[in-house]
Amino acid sequence: MVTASSDSSSKIQPRNGARLQWLDALRGLLIVLMAIDHASFFIDKVHRGEYWGMPLESYTNAVDFLTRFVTHFCAPGFFFLMGIGIVLLAESRYRAGWSRGKVLRHFALRGVVLIVLQFLLEDPAWLVGNLINPIEMLSPPGGGGEVWIYLGVLYGLGTAMIFWGVLLPANVWTVLGISAGVVAVTQAFIPTLPDVYKLYSPFWRLLLIPGHTNVLLVFYPLFPWIGIVGFGVAFGKLLVKDEARAYKTALITGAASLVLFFVLRLFDVGDFHPIAGPGWMAFFSMTKYPPSLVYILLTLGTVLLVLYFFVQISARAPRWFQVLGVYGGAPLVFYLAHLYLYEFIGFAFPTGTHIGVMYALWLVGLLVLYPLCRWYGNFKRKTPPESLWRLL
Numbered sequence: 001m002v003t004a005s006s007d008s009s010s011k012i013q014p015r016n017g018a019r020l021q022w023l024d025a026l027r028g029l030l031i032v033l034m035a036i037d038h039a040s041f042f043i044d045k046v047h048r049g050e051y052w053g054m055p056l057e058s059y060t061n062a063v064d065f066l067t068r069f070v071t072h073f074c075a076p077g078f079f080f081l082m083g084i085g086i087v088l089l090a091e092s093r094y095r096a097g098w099s100r101g102k103v104l105r106h107f108a109l110r111g112v113v114l115i116v117l118q119f120l121l122e123d124p125a126w127l128v129g130n131l132i133n134p135i136e137m138l139s140p141p142g143g144g145g146e147v148w149i150y151l152g153v154l155y156g157l158g159t160a161m162i163f164w165g166v167l168l169p170a171n172v173w174t175v176l177g178i179s180a181g182v183v184a185v186t187q188a189f190i191p192t193l194p195d196v197y198k199l200y201s202p203f204w205r206l207l208l209i210p211g212h213t214n215v216l217l218v219f220y221p222l223f224p225w226i227g228i229v230g231f232g233v234a235f236g237k238l239l240v241k242d243e244a245r246a247y248k249t250a251l252i253t254g255a256a257s258l259v260l261f262f263v264l265r266l267f268d269v270g271d272f273h274p275i276a277g278p279g280w281m282a283f284f285s286m287t288k289y290p291p292s293l294v295y296i297l298l299t300l301g302t303v304l305l306v307l308y309f310f311v312q313i314s315a316r317a318p319r320w321f322q323v324l325g326v327y328g329g330a331p332l333v334f335y336l337a338h339l340y341l342y343e344f345i346g347f348a349f350p351t352g353t354h355i356g357v358m359y360a361l362w363l364v365g366l367l368v369l370y371p372l373c374r375w376y377g378n379f380k381r382k383t384p385p386e387s388l389w390r391l392l
Contacts, residue, residue: 083232107165
């Protein structure tokens with residue numbers, strides 16, 4: 001996975017002179033959790049999907065549920081951290097003498113690179129892996145034949161980077177207003193159950209409605225993911241202005257988000273699905289595609305609390321914290337490499353394997369990729385700001 005700050009979090013110096021190690025470490029935590037989901041896809045041949053209009057997965061044991069649940073925090077966390085990174089990277093470039101136009105061109109180019117990599121490197125991993133060894137997964141809304149064009153997380157991150165690169169000069173309240181607005185639009189205008197198999201036009205797939213139309217499959221349409229990035233942009237602006245206040249805001253907002261999540265969930269509102277039965281697993285089963293209001297509150301609220309915790313321990317930086325920072329310092333390289341690594345491992349298990357074996361191989365993958373991430377992170381930090389390597 002990649003964020004805009006993948007080359008800035010270790011370079012930006014906040015006002016107290018300390019490196020923002022927590023940013024790389026938090027990104028690294030999200031990366032290793034994300035890898036669980038993709039190891040499950042390629043090795044165990046199981047992948048869950050929480051789509052609007054389609055029944056939510058029914059779990060029979062806590063291990064299967066938690067294997068999917070812990071990965072829910074990754075996508076919202078990545079998009080939020082990218083918003084922070086956009087601001088931090090822009091500020092560092094302004095201090096280096098870049099004009100606003102040059103900064104905008106940088107974000108536009110970087111966003112285009114992410115979208116191109118979606119087609120050239122990410123799509124082949126998913127499509128070839130599923131073609132050779134079919135994955136057990138819930139079909140997304142829509143239909144119309146085989147999927148050959150998939151627009152996933154790199155497409156979502158790339159388009160959001162271009163969008164907020166253009167609107168970066170906006171003030172915090174404007175950013176928050178736009179972000180809350182696109183999230184609200186998503187909650188209000190996602191179609192109802194009778195339209196779940198409708199073949200919406202590619203325009204609506206790209207803009208708002210996740211799903212499958214003929215050869216096209218979109219998981220991360222522009223709305224509401226630009227809203228989640230926008231929340232990160234607003235936090236980044238506060239961080240640049242008043243670091244201590246930003247961290248206090250993260251604590252308060254994170255706690256308030258979780259309280260609101262539980263209130264809405266108890267009244268069974270805020271999701272595209274009603275709670276599907278008794279028990280804690282049903283209570284915490286929510287819609288991810290697109291992210292419902294309660295999904296956003298739970299995931300971003302938790303990310304904000306972990307952010308605050310990581311800030312508190314960053315001064316003493318325990319060993320595990322530093323290890324996470326290595327992964328978080330090379331997110332795009334890790335993301336693309338881990339897809340092909342787990343896909344290659346998965347060829348040895350054409351019908352899947354025991355979940356315990358999957359977890360063991362997930363750890364093996366992390367160990368294999370650690371030296372690559374460490375090398376690339378060190379290499380990238382030695383390149384000048386204008387280097388094309390910074391785009392990766």
